[in-house]
Amino acid sequence: MADQSVRMVTAIVLHSVFFLSGASDDCYKTRHLIITAPKEMEALTGSCLQIPCNFRLKQGEKLNSKTTTFGVWFKNIPYFGKNGSEVIFNSSGTVSTYPMSFTGDLSQKNCTTLFSSLNTTYTDTYYFRVENRPFLATAECDGLQITVKDSPPKPRIEISGDVKEKDSVSISCSASTPCSHSPPQLTWNLQPDSHHMMEENTDRTFTTRIQKSITLSHEHDGFIITCSARYPVNEGKDVKTSEERKTLSVSYAPKNTSVSISPSGRVSAGSRVNLTCSSRAKPPVSRFTWFKTSRDAPIKVSEGDFYSFNVTDGGVYYCVATNQLGNQTSSEIHLTIGGDQLVGAQVIVKVLGIILLVTTLLIFECWLKSRRCTKPQEDAVGDDYVNMVVELHPS
Ligand SMILES: *[C@@H]1O[C@H](CO)[C@@H](O)[C@H](O)[C@H]1NC(C)=O
Ligand SMILES: *[C@@H]1O[C@H](CO)[C@@H](O)[C@H](O)[C@H]1NC(C)=O
Ligand SMILES: *[C@@H]1O[C@H](CO)[C@@H](O)[C@H](O)[C@H]1NC(C)=O
Ligand SMILES: *[C@@H]1O[C@H](CO)[C@@H](O)[C@H](O)[C@H]1NC(C)=O
Ligand SMILES: *[C@@H]1O[C@H](CO)[C@@H](O)[C@H](O)[C@H]1NC(C)=O
Ligand SMILES: *[C@@H]1O[C@H](CO)[C@@H](O)[C@H](O)[C@H]1NC(C)=O
Ligand SMILES: *[C@@H]1O[C@H](CO)[C@@H](O)[C@H](O)[C@H]1NC(C)=O
Ligand SMILES: *[C@@H]1O[C@H](CO)[C@@H](O)[C@H](O)[C@H]1NC(C)=O
DSSP states (O other), rough: HHHHHHHHHHHHHHHHHHHHHHHHHHHHHHOOOEOOOOSEEEETTSSEEEOEEEEEOOOOOEEESSSSEEEEESSSSSSSOTSSSSSEEEEETTTTOOOEEEEEEEGGTBBBBBSSSSOGGGGGGHHHHHHHTEEEEEEETEEEEEEEESSSOOOOOEEEOBBBOEEEEEEEEEEEETTSSSEEEEEESSSSSSOEEEEEEETTTTEEEEEEEEEEGGTTTTEEEEEEEEEEETTEEEEEEEEEEOOOOEEEEEEEEEEEEEEOOOOTTEEEEEEEEEEEESSOOEEEEEEESSSSOOOEEEEEEEEEEESOOOOEEEEEEETEEHHHHHHHEESSSOOOOOHHHHHHHHHHHHHHHHHHHHHHHHHHHHHHHHHHHHHHHHHHHHHHHHHHOOO
């Protein structure tokens, strides 16, 4: 049973492989007309689509310049249906079911077509046919898949080069442009707005682009670039918008490198201190190096994000944080044995307090004295007397 079904499956697979390759071989062997056009195109409802198209005939065949050349577009199938409904456009003017026109010169083998007022029901595979009696042929092997969507594709943000500080990078935002007659308007948050450029791609479709060069700094890291494309639709009466965002990730050498000490209070000989080096870097710091200054060159004393040691004497320490992009040196930290900065400050406050108090007392005393010396000469002598008398009275 199992064996049989395996054989059956094999037979089916073989059959379909044979059938498929047979069909396409037939198509390519017998074809009389070959077109050069994109295989797939995407367009927007209410807008238009330019189909770049050129054709050539089978070797030995030629267009007859004495008869008119008509171009025809079929949809869905590359031949006439039972009632001919698959012909949706004939440049002779007999059929124009869909709003199309040949902008290329058919006699020059240019079948470039403008497809306008698109709507989603036009999504289909299209086939080109040329009629130049007696020559009649359809490019049945070169189907063109057209997809009409209600919303436009997102623009594309591209950043060229290495994204690291101090480097200049070129940032661009580009949007597909199905129809060069109504290109999208691009705007982004990189001021000032840049010039619009319309570029022709190798397959002769178009791309609209804005571009800007910036010199990066670490402040650009995490910046979100927003680019929006506004496509005019319905003869410019409306607009359809799509938007793309991209976060800038900028590498940079260490920044804000600093040393902290713990415990932060007293440092006495023999006690243990822990110095910690911190820094901001992208990629993260790969090496922290500790140095102690000396009369000659600084001495490397340790490596690692912290340096813990027993204090024997004072000294001046600093750290250097390093990553692939560079290094940064912290400010110096002064370790003073037996000295406690907080205690020192308290002593200063106390001393200042005492000085202030003494000064105040001296001034006050002087003021009293001066009052006693000068008042009797200016005022009536009696005043002081009265005071004295009043003072003396109770005793
Ligand atoms: C013939 O055309 C009519 C519309 O005019 C359509 O409904 C029908 O499906 C077509 N028949 C075939 C076989 O294509
Ligand atoms: C296109 O129009 C011409 C001229 O009327 C006609 O001879 C020809 O048959 C038409 N072709 C198709 C595929 O309808
Ligand atoms: C074909 O015609 C189009 C529209 O007129 C034109 O832009 C294009 O340059 C032509 N292509 C060639 C290869 O001549
Ligand atoms: C889309 O096109 C078809 C065929 O031309 C038409 O019948 C239909 O009304 C159109 N739909 C819209 C939404 O415009
Ligand atoms: C430390 O970083 C902040 C912001 O992260 C920055 O404003 C400041 O200038 C930096 N300080 C130094 C000394 O680099
Ligand atoms: C460092 O000091 C601690 C006490 O603060 C002591 O226990 C330790 O033995 C000392 N280490 C050395 C290597 O002196
Ligand atoms: C020193 O500080 C770091 C963090 O800053 C901590 O991870 C480490 O355990 C501390 N070492 C000592 C010996 O206290
Ligand atoms: C820091 O970078 C400078 C310049 O690149 C280099 O000369 C120096 O040796 C580096 N210092 C450390 C500790 O890596």
